[in-house]
Amino acid sequence: MNRPERGPVERPALSRCIRVPADEFAERHWGRAPLLSVANELDGERGFDDLFSVAAVDELITRRGVRTPFIRMANEGSVLAASAYTASGGFGAEIADQVSSDKVLDEFAGGATIVLQGLHRLWPPIIDFTRELVDELGHPAQVNAYVTPPSSQGFDPHYDTHDVFVLQISGEKHWRIHAPVHVDPLRTQPWEQHRGAVARAAAGEPVIDAVLRPGDALYLPRGWIHSATALGATSVHLTVGMSAYTRADLVDALLRQVGDNPALRESLPLGIDVRDPEALAPIVAQTVEALIETLRQTDAARPAVVLGNRFDTETRAEPVAPLATLDALATVAATTPVRWRGSLPVRVTTLDDRVRIVGRTKTVSLPVEAEPAVRRLATGEPVTPGDLPGLDAESAIVVVRRLVREGFVVAPA
Numbered sequence: 001m002n003r004p005e006r007g008p009v010e011r012p013a014l015s016r017c018i019r020v021p022a023d024e025f026a027e028r029h030w031g032r033a034p035l036l037s038v039a040n041e042l043d044g045e046r047g048f049d050d051l052f053s054v055a056a057v058d059e060l061i062t063r064r065g066v067r068t069p070f071i072r073m074a075n076e077g078s079v080l081a082a083s084a085y086t087a088s089g090g091f092g093a094e095i096a097d098q099v100s101s102d103k104v105l106d107e108f109a110g111g112a113t114i115v116l117q118g119l120h121r122l123w124p125p126i127i128d129f130t131r132e133l134v135d136e137l138g139h140p141a142q143v144n145a146y147v148t149p150p151s152s153q154g155f156d157p158h159y160d161t162h163d164v165f166v167l168q169i170s171g172e173k174h175w176r177i178h179a180p181v182h183v184d185p186l187r188t189q190p191w192e193q194h195r196g197a198v199a200r201a202a203a204g205e206p207v208i209d210a211v212l213r214p215g216d217a218l219y220l221p222r223g224w225i226h227s228a229t230a231l232g233a234t235s236v237h238l239t240v241g242m243s244a245y246t247r248a249d250l251v252d253a254l255l256r257q258v259g260d261n262p263a264l265r266e267s268l269p270l271g272i273d274v275r276d277p278e279a280l281a282p283i284v285a286q287t288v289e290a291l292i293e294t295l296r297q298t299d300a301a302r303p304a305v306v307l308g309n310r311f312d313t314e315t316r317a318e319p320v321a322p323l324a325t326l327d328a329l330a331t332v333a334a335t336t337p338v339r340w341r342g343s344l345p346v347r348v349t350t351l352d353d354r355v356r357i358v359g360r361t362k363t364v365s366l367p368v369e370a371e372p373a374v375r376r377l378a379t380g381e382p383v384t385p386g387d388l389p390g391l392d393a394e395s396a397i398v399v400v401r402r403l404v405r406e407g408f409v410v411a412p413a
Contacts (some may be wrong), residue, residue, distance in 0.1 A: 092180050139241045139245055160241065161185045196285055339409070372388075385397045
């Protein structure tokens with residue numbers, strides 16, 4: 001079996017960010033149009049206090065030893081030099097780019113915005129939330145926090161080259177959203193390439209002109225122009241950036257097959273002037289024909305491998321706790337609840353008398369008798385070793401312990 005085993009996929013993380021059903025969001029909004037959702041329209045009206053808070057900002061700045069690039073600051077649309085808000089950590093931590101709470105206070109009091117970057121790697125609730133959202137949407141994500149002092153604007157009107165979910169944590173922020181001047185920009189097409197057009201568009205009538213309050217959420221597709229100003233108190237919001245894969249990415253993956261066609265591996269003629277369009281014209285025509293022939297003979301298998309490898313590189317599985325994992329190995333019994341490690345898709349294949357589990361970074365081989373048990377575990381649903389199919393209790397415990405040790409299965413400490 002070559003299709004990755006991912007287990008059941010629900011959408012609880014996405015439902016926290018949008019006021020419409022997931023299928024409606026996918027059809028009408030994803031990559032197409034912004035969506036404003038106020039707190040009382042969202043799933044369960046829970047707000048986002050469990051993800052982040054003002055106290056979390058202060059803790060990260062005062063006690064966590066945050067370094068660049070996990071923090072930056074901006075004022076009046078300009079990013080400050082790192083030396084303006086970092087310093088050495090002192091004796092025993094002589095690293096020059098650690099956050100300085102004194103310097104941050106000075107800059108923040110002077111109107112600068114604090115940007116805490118990469119919170120999907122720093123803050124436990126956001127780590128879990130981001131991983132769940134990535135599982136649901138199938139695209140990589142990152143999370144930053146923007147902390148803006150009263151009546152301040154951190155950045156000029158601009159667009160991003162990734163989709164974003166804005167989750168308002170504390171305070172109020174006035175957002176102005178304008179339609180794109182460059183639709184669906186790629187990573188290589190930042191807003192600075194269209195600075196004049198962006199400024200002109202931002203001077204016109206906004207598509208959305210709204211104040212976000214705690215618990216509100218806003219979805220913006222890439223390319224949509226936006227700016228935001230904090231109102232009467234400090235504003236804290238999370239920006240969940242979704243790096244959506246595009247058809248251009250698929251083209252890049254497809255073009256990796258051009259080397260399969262000998263006509264596309266030929267050298268250009270000796271002495272050709274590559275600056276001369278007329279000299280190149282017939283060669284370009286021949287090349288296009290050969291490329292079309294190659295693409296017509298392709299299927300989705302190789303692009304799936306290319307994009308799959310990229311996804312595995314750009315996302316992370318559920319973290320494993322090394323100490324707790326080794327402690328748990330000794331306690332696994334027939335009645336111990338275990339489950340597949342979250343966000344860890346695998347391919348399960350059989351060859352002769354072995355079943356192979358191919359994961360992101362390693363492959364494990366087990367006796368073929370373990371295949372039904374492995375496939376049951378890979379569904380993601382909790383199970384006990386004694387309930388695994390195809391194995392007696394003693395053999396099932398051996399298999400589970402091996403998979404816990406290899407980082408494929410999680411057992412309680």
